[in-house]
Amino acid sequence: MELTPIVAGNWKMHKTPKDGHSFVEKTTNLLLEINHVSVIFAPPFTGLFDIDVQPPFYLAAQNCHWEEQGAYTGEISVAMIRDCSAEYVILGHSERRHVFGETDNWINRKVIAVLAGGLKPILCIGETLDQREAGETDLVLKNQLEQGLAEVESLQNIVIAYEPVWAIGTGVTATINQVESAHESVRGILKEIFPDSNDIHVLYGGSVKPANAEELIQVPGVNGFLIGGASLDVESFTSITRTVETVQKRNL
Ligand code: PGA
Numbered sequence: 344m345e346l347t348p349i350v351a352g353n354w355k356m357h358k359t360p361k362d363g364h365s366f367v368e369k370t371t372n373l374l375l376e377i378n379h380v381s382v383i384f385a386p387p388f389t390g391l392f393d394i395d396v397q398p399p400f401y402l403a404a405q406n407c408h409w410e411e412q413g414a415y416t417g418e419i420s421v422a423m424i425r426d427c428s429a430e431y432v433i434l435g436h437s438e439r440r441h442v443f444g445e446t447d448n449w450i451n452r453k454v455i456a457v458l459a460g461g462l463k464p465i466l467c468i469g470e471t472l473d474q475r476e477a478g479e480t481d482l483v484l485k486n487q488l489e490q491g492l493a494e495v496e497s498l499q500n501i502v503i504a505y506e507p508v509w510a511i512g513t514g515v516t517a518t519i520n521q522v523e524s525a526h527e528s529v530r531g532i533l534k535e536i537f538p539d540s541n542d543i544h545v546l547y548g549g550s551v552k553p554a555n556a557e558e559l560i561q562v563p564g565v566n567g568f569l570i571g572g573a574s575l576d577v578e579s580f581t582s583i584t585r586t587v588e589t590v591q592k593r594n595l
Contacts, residue, residue, distance in 0.1 A: 348560065348591050349502065349544055349567035350584045351383035351465065352574025353405060353433060354390070363390035366577060371400055373581045379591040380567070382584055383431055388419050391427040403431035403465060406439060409452035421460035432457045435491055436467045437508045447490035454491055458500060465502040465569065466491050467548070468529070472509035481528045488532050498533060498540035504569040505529055510549025512571055519562055522547050526564030553582040560590050
């Protein structure tokens, strides 16, 4: 079965609820013709409330806590996210791992909680520059996948985003060969862990822009993008989405 590509915009800590509302309204109006791509907006938690989107547009949270409720000041549960009609939760983003010290074990608990709550995790993985230069990329991806998906029974409802840390927000995009080879490794590792699961979305993230989207979306094994900087601007986000739609239609 052919997977519908995903274009997901991770707004990080940008846009007030009002700004987000107007951004989503403008973007969805400009993308009325889209029907071969799933488009995901991931605003900060405050921007998830009271925002209404219909397929092919979806909402994602950027993080969550694994407990259902309790004395966890500053945290947000899966049920709270679901109540805002979000369908996805980004987990293990490089900034959560490297700035906020999230461990694979925490990320794993979150993955399990998100699945149990009926939502879809977008599990981010990726190596640092030091790890790449030490030839450890495949090992890092394997560890992050094995640990992040521990106790998970199948790949159903899971999206993986391969985001090399050194390419996030730096303007440096991984080369086509690097992206292809990382995506091939990811699929090989997933096949080892889940021999019976169907193929799943593996997105690329890291300095995706209108100028490189066409080349990157055609890399074998890339089923869409997780976009930071370029997802904040109506023009660049709609341009990337249209590019993915055009390439997808051409391939059908
Ligand atoms: P970037 O961020 O597109 O700004 O590199 C990607 C991400 O953090 O998901």
